[in-house]
Amino acid sequence: MKLHEYQAKSILALAGVPVMEGVLVSGPSELEAAIAKLEGPGPWVAKAQVHAGGRGKAGAVKLARTKPELLAASRQILGMTMVSSQTGPVGVKVRKILLVPGVDIARELYASVLIDRSCGQPVVVACAEGGMEIEELARERPEKILQCHFDAVAGMQPHQARTLAARLLEGAPGQAPAAELASLLLGLARAFLAQDASLVEVNPLVLTAQGHFLALDAKVALDDNALFRHPELAASYDDSEDSPREVEARKAELNYIALDGDIGCMVNGAGLAMATMDLIKLHGGRPNNFLDVGGGASKEGMAKAFRLLLSDPGVKAILVNIFGGIVRCDLVAQSIIEAARELGLSAPLVVRLEGTNSEQGRELLKASGLAITAAQDFDDAARKIVSAAAHA
Amino acid sequence: MAILIDKDTRVLCQGVGKAGSFHFKGCLDYGSQMVAGVQPGKGGSQVEGRPVFDTVERAVRETGADASMIFVPAPAAADAILEAADAGIKTIVCITEGIPVLDMARVKALLKGRPVRLIGPNCPGIITPGACKIGIMPGYIHQPGRIGVISKSGTLTYEAVWQLTQQGLGQSTCVGIGGDPILGSTFLDLLPLFEADPGTDAIVMIGEIGGSAEKEAADYWKASMKKPVIAFVAGRTAPAGKRMGHAGAIVSGGADTADAKLKLLAAAGMATVENPSLIGAAVKSRLLPKV
Numbered sequence: 001m002k003l004h005e006y007q008a009k010s011i012l013a014l015a016g017v018p019v020m021e022g023v024l025v026s027g028p029s030e031l032e033a034a035i036a037k038l039e040g041p042g043p044w045v046a047k048a049q050v051h052a053g054g055r056g057k058a059g060a061v062k063l064a065r066t067k068p069e070l071l072a073a074s075r076q077i078l079g080m081t082m083v084s085s086q087t088g089p090v091g092v093k094v095r096k097i098l099l100v101p102g103v104d105i106a107r108e109l110y111a112s113v114l115i116d117r118s119c120g121q122p123v124v125v126a127c128a129e130g131g132m133e134i135e136e137l138a139r140e141r142p143e144k145i146l147q148c149h150f151d152a153v154a155g156m157q158p159h160q161a162r163t164l165a166a167r168l169l170e171g172a173p174g175q176a177p178a179a180e181l182a183s184l185l186l187g188l189a190r191a192f193l194a195q196d197a198s199l200v201e202v203n204p205l206v207l208t209a210q211g212h213f214l215a216l217d218a219k220v221a222l223d224d225n226a227l228f229r230h231p232e233l234a235a236s237y238d239d240s241e242d243s244p245r246e247v248e249a250r251k252a253e254l255n256y257i258a259l260d261g262d263i264g265c266m267v268n269g270a271g272l273a274m275a276t277m278d279l280i281k282l283h284g285g286r287p288n289n290f291l292d293v294g295g296g297a298s299k300e301g302m303a304k305a306f307r308l309l310l311s312d313p314g315v316k317a318i319l320v321n322i323f324g325g326i327v328r329c330d331l332v333a334q335s336i337i338e339a340a341r342e343l344g345l346s347a348p349l350v351v352r353l354e355g356t357n358s359e360q361g362r363e364l365l366k367a368s369g370l371a372i373t374a375a376q377d378f379d380d381a382a383r384k385i386v387s388a389a390a391h392a
Numbered sequence: 393m394a395i396l397i398d399k400d401t402r403v404l405c406q407g408v409g410k411a412g413s414f415h416f417k418g419c420l421d422y423g424s425q426m427v428a429g430v431q432p433g434k435g436g437s438q439v440e441g442r443p444v445f446d447t448v449e450r451a452v453r454e455t456g457a458d459a460s461m462i463f464v465p466a467p468a469a470a471d472a473i474l475e476a477a478d479a480g481i482k483t484i485v486c487i488t489e490g491i492p493v494l495d496m497a498r499v500k501a502l503l504k505g506r507p508v509r510l511i512g513p514n515c516p517g518i519i520t521p522g523a524c525k526i527g528i529m530p531g532y533i534h535q536p537g538r539i540g541v542i543s544k545s546g547t548l549t550y551e552a553v554w555q556l557t558q559q560g561l562g563q564s565t566c567v568g569i570g571g572d573p574i575l576g577s578t579f580l581d582l583l584p585l586f587e588a589d590p591g592t593d594a595i596v597m598i599g600e601i602g603g604s605a606e607k608e609a610a611d612y613w614k615a616s617m618k619k620p621v622i623a624f625v626a627g628r629t630a631p632a633g634k635r636m637g638h639a640g641a642i643v644s645g646g647a648d649t650a651d652a653k654l655k656l657l658a659a660a661g662m663a664t665v666e667n668p669s670l671i672g673a674a675v676k677s678r679l680l681p682k683v
Contacts, residue, residue: 088631115493115494115573117573117574117602117604117605118605118608120496120497120500120501120575121501122494122497151501152494152497152498152500152501153498153501196494198493223492225466225490226493226495229467229492259629259631268547269545269547269548270546270571271544271545271546271548271549271571271600272545272547272551272626274548274601274626274629275545275548275551275624275668276668277630278626278627278628278629278650278668279668279669280629282667287629323550323551324530325528325546325547325550354551355530355533355554356530378551378668382669
């Protein structure tokens with residue numbers, strides 16, 4: 001679950017990480033009052049609150065020297081459709097902005113905490129050079145990226161943070177408070193563990209001209225599997241950037257991701273669902289979605305999934321690929337028949353049933369009198385659906 | 393011969409609620425030696441005619457169980473894994489999906505260096521066809537034979553196994569290692585077992601986008617293995633940054649995309665399949681001649 005910058009900053013602040021929390025503006029009507037309340041001489045920065053990164057380059061972060069400038073900049077950002085390398089070509093609409101005081105930056109660093117899958121332990125990743133070019137830097141000069149693994153049970157130890165801070169500051173010009181940086185890094189690790197995060201990222205982590213370290217930006221993503229331990233955070237999720245179908249699918253507890261093709265897919269199991277999309281593509285078709293109805297999908301769940309596909313105007317043909325293990329294919333057939341009768345079969349439908357009770361399932365589909373194309377096997381299913389979509 | 397489990401494996405099941413007892417019966421019907429159930433508060437009752445205990449420690453003492461199949465709900469599953477390890481269980485198969493990643497990081501840290509083999513979580517389990525099934529896979533699609541299967545996926549493994557069986561190629565042991573970011577065992581942990589198993593001639597490896605386990609497996613294979621391996625990697629069409637159900641299947645760009653992985657595997661000289669419907673056929677035509 002992705003959080004906005006302002007949410008991430010309040011999590012970091014709780015863990016003792018110095019941040020500029022700023023003032024959140026949740027719509028144009030709040031803008032003028034929010035700006036009037038800002039203290040100090042400026043400058044200020046208006047920052048789009050969207051889940052995707054790449055905001056700076058996309059013009060969704062603007063610096064303003066005066067309040068009138070800030071008002072103008074904020075109006076430009078609020079409501080804009082931000083397109084960055086992380087949003088896809090459609091972009092995302094900016095609905096909220098954060099206003100923060102500008103900071104005199106002496107140096108920019110980078111720090112993040114995530115799980116290193118190769119060893120199954122959390123790791124702090126840090127770099128003495130932060131900022132917008134961090135991904136390029138990581139590619140071109142990987143030796144600049146420092147890593148410090150820590151134990152998920154014991155947490156990051158103070159000496160680990162001191163060592164990492166010292167390495168980050170080695171050879172740096174001028175004086176920097178290493179203890180402050182170490183404490184900040186410890187705070188990031190603490191927040192990661194306390195909130196069951198999958199990512200905590202600070203870029204840039206800055207040393208101010210006044211000589212203090214500060215998390216100028218913050219990105220936090222939470223582990224969906226652990227949200228039961230954090231009900232208040234789970235409730236704060238902003239789903240306005242998700243496609244309406246994804247929101248609908250989530251309500252139906254379906255594992256669904258919208259894509260840009262025209263072949264609707266309904267499959268049991270994530271691996272088989274991905275392989276089905278791959279095979280469709282291999283035969284020249286374009287999948288409309290990833291939809292995993294789960295290894296033990298219920299009849300209701302499958303009916304909901306099928307409805308979701310049938311009601312999608314972007315879907316020109318539908319492929320159902322079920323390998324019944326726990327799921328019984330006769331039940332799958334029944335839910336398809338019910339949903340098709342209820343909604344009407346507006347698109348060509350190819351069904352491949354294999355595994356538990358597949359014979360009965362195929363018989364039911366045949367006896368239903370509905371225009372359903374039965375597939376012999378996995379490859380046959382993909383070929384038939386690609387051809388059906390091409391002629392639809 | 394086989395790896396991990398055989399006809400002598402004595403299996404207990406942690407979590408004997410609806411799913412646990414359903415699959416307890418499935419394993420029993422397949423012929424596995426299911427010796428006990430474990431669920432706190434249910435001690436003294438029975439599951440499919442076998443005793444249920446409150447603790448794994450007692451179940452092991454009374455029944456001599458040496459393997460466990462876990463269906464405990466996600467919030468308590470990590471503790472159930474550690475309970476099994478502390479009771480001396482050597483092979484732990486965790487079927488439960490949705491375990492918090494940090495819980496698994498803690499399990500991983502606490503099991504480090506101990507003589508315990510954890511398979512999963514979020515996996516279909518292990519089957520040695522004709523001998524023992526610890527998991528939720530449909531038994532009848534399998535057939536005893538000499539092909540080893542290791543896979544991150546559930547139903548895609550069934551698909552591959554079914555293709556093998558239809559080609560007349562039986563399986564020595566099939567292991568679903570799960571698709572989570574942190575796994576008890578990876579390809580790298582299991583390939584040496586298949587290499588050493590006189591009952592296995594060739595191995596099918598099914599990977600997914602995310603992580604670097606396939607690359608590590610390919611490097612190991614190149615350096616240390618003689619038996620042929622063929623690999624498929626699911627998720628070539630997965631969009632960057634999206635999550636495809638398995639928490640592990642996150643493409644963040646770079647070396648963990650399906651295409652990048654297939655290139656790395658091919659560069660190591662490992663056979664790869666592009667078409668997931670031709671896994672069985674490829675084993676027959678491309679791997680068996682090398683055996």
